[in-house]
Amino acid sequence: MSLHLLIAAAVAACLIGASAQAAPVQATGGIFDGNGYGTRYVGPGGTVPLTNQALGQVVDGGNGAFDAFGFYNAGTSGLSQMRQVDLLSGNVYRFFDTFTNNGVQSISTRLNFFGNLGSDGDELISDDRSGLIVSCEDDGTGVCGYDPVLALVSGNNGLGQASITPDRYNVGFLVNIAPGQSLSLLNFAFLSSDESGPTAQDVALAQSTGLALLQAPRVEGLSSAQLATVANFNMTVPEPSSWALLLTGIVVLGWQKRRRGAGIRPRGLALA
Incomplete structure (x- = not known):
């Protein structure tokens, strides 16, 4: 893994660590596994006939972030699909x-x-660029409402085309898959909010974390074989020594952050 990706990953880890202070709302285990809701789903894609819920979709997510998020609703005909969804x-x-x-x-x-x-x-x-959209509920006055701020990440090589209209998130991936071949797509959703609703700092945190995920997608728990099939991120499968260096950096930066302590967070939500 290149040095700039290691640095970006370390920055992402620090930002995520900061979210525990800046965004006390915790994402909930709302991943549907066919029987109930938890923090992980591994299995086929598709729906369950009795409930018509997509396997691996996220319901609520925390403070009403989602109604039903994170599944493929078109284009899968003729393809088999396996999912791994993690909180x-x-x-x-x-x-x-x-x-x-x-x-x-x-x-x-x-x-x-x-x-x-x-x-x-x-x-x-508040941010709409290739591979990243940062958004929040509009209370009708140009101010974030109660729902968390979202950073939605769909890749860093331009394969996915994302949009939100008006509260439906869609990412289209144009792909060609040869007989006997597979490809994988990697998507992320980050939630940021205080218990009483999002602040201006939550908007900034969502943007920073989304950018960090674009540069260094979080791949812990995925195998080298899985990563080799990813089509929507330009990425290098890290060597064990690279991961060791990265983890050392995260520990040091986390220790320094704890030493500094939490700062004062201004409130204010207008995104105009």
């Missing part, structure tokens, strides 16, 4: 989906990653 530390949901063409002809399709956000109305978008 990582620091209020980060990670969606890792592998699609395989088991047929005899190539499949060209637009896979659509979908999320129904919890705002039930217009979203207030």
